[in-house]
Structures are given as structure tokens and as C-alpha cells.
Amino acid sequence: MRVLNEIIADFDELLEKYKFNCIEKIKTIGATYMVAAGLTPKAVYDGADTDLDVYLCNLCEFAFAMQDCIKRINKHSFNNFQLRIGINHGSLVAGVIGATKPQYDIWGNTVNVASRMESTGKIGKIQVTEESSCVLEPYGFRFEPVHTVNVKGKGTMKARFLIEKKGMPA
Numbered sequence: 001m002r003v004l005n006e007i008i009a010d011f012d013e014l015l016e017k018y019k020f021n022c023i024e025k026i027k028t029i030g031a032t033y034m035v036a037a038g039l040t041p042k043a044v045y046d047g048a049d050t051d052l053d054v055y056l057c058n059l060c061e062f063a064f065a066m067q068d069c070i071k072r073i074n075k076h077s078f079n080n081f082q083l084r085i086g087i088n089h090g091s092l093v094a095g096v097i098g099a100t101k102p103q104y105d106i107w108g109n110t111v112n113v114a115s116r117m118e119s120t121g122k123i124g125k126i127q128v129t130e131e132s133s134c135v136l137e138p139y140g141f142r143f144e145p146v147h148t149v150n151v152k153g154k155g156t157m158k159a160r161f162l163i164e165k166k167g168m169p170a
Contacts, residue, residue: 011069023035023059090108146159
């Protein structure tokens with residue numbers, strides 16, 4: 001439990017970096033760390049055409065930063081933790097629910113599909129919807145070829161594994 005808390009704290013620290021200022025932590029559920037980008041209009045990204053592009057690019061760079069963070073943790077703790085990350089983009093609903101213990105949360109198809117990208121993905125990989133990969137490719141993000149996944153409530157969907165961003169330090 002202590003190690004999980006340290007990992008979550010390190011991810012929280014990543015969110016304090018200026019380049020991730022458009023990403024908000026929504027919640028943690030067990031070992032799941034949920035974030036969303038673009039809930040507040042304060043993103044900056046070189047060369048992005050639309051706000052949605054900005055948020056999606058930053059979200060993917062955050063996913064890479066999380067993977068780097070896990071590698072550092074593993075090196076210092078002699079563990080072999082790995083992440084399975086799912087990403088989607090689109091509209092959603094956000095709000096606060098509850099009277100005695102109010103909590104901020106997000107809902108909608110975008111959130112559900114991102115969750116399915118994570119749960120149907122592979123350990124150590126970042127799985128994105130094909131639609132998201134099409135938005136990201138012009139910004140230098142590279143992907144493995146398209147594959148299909150069976151998504152609960154949706155049927156078969158096309159997805160891709162994010163490999164790298166050209167020009168990003170390894």
C-alpha cells in the first residue's frame with residue numbers, strides 16, 4: 001500500500017508541471033489513476049490547431065511521463081511495475097455529486113471508451129482509439145498498426161498502440 005501511495009504521489013507531482021496544466025486528476029480507484037484534459041481552458045502546446053488537439057497531445061505526453069516515472073520507481077525499488085493506459089478524446093459531462101461527501105467526477109461515452117481502451121490494452125502499452133491516433137499523427141506521434149478490440153457495449157472497435165512522439169527525449 002505504501003508503494004502504491006508513492007506512485008500516486010509521483011503521478012500527482014507530474015501534474016504540477018507547467019506542460020501538464022490542462023490535465024486534471026479525477027480520481028483513483030484501487031490502482032487506477034484517472035485524469036482528463038481540457039476541462040479548463042488553460043492549455044499550451046506548440047503547433048496545435050484546435051483546443052482538442054492541444055489537450056490530446058498533452059494527455060499523451062503525460063502518459064509517456066507516467067511510464068518514465070514508473071521506470072524510475074522500478075529502478076530505485078527493484079520492482080517491475082508496469083502501466084496499462086487507455087486514451088480517448090471527445091465530449092463528456094463533469095460535475096459534483098453527493099450531499100455528505102461530494103465528489104467531482106466525469107461521465108459519458110468518451111470516458112467509457114477510454115476505460116475500455118485501458119482494460120483491453122496490453123501491460124506496458126498506451127492504447128488509443130483509431131480516431132484519436134488520426135488527430136495525433138500530424139503532431140509527430142507514432143503508432144503500431146491498427147488492430148481491433150472487443151469493447152463492452154460497443155462491439156468491435158479499431159485501436160492502436162502509441163509508440164512514441166518524434167523529437168521527444170527517450
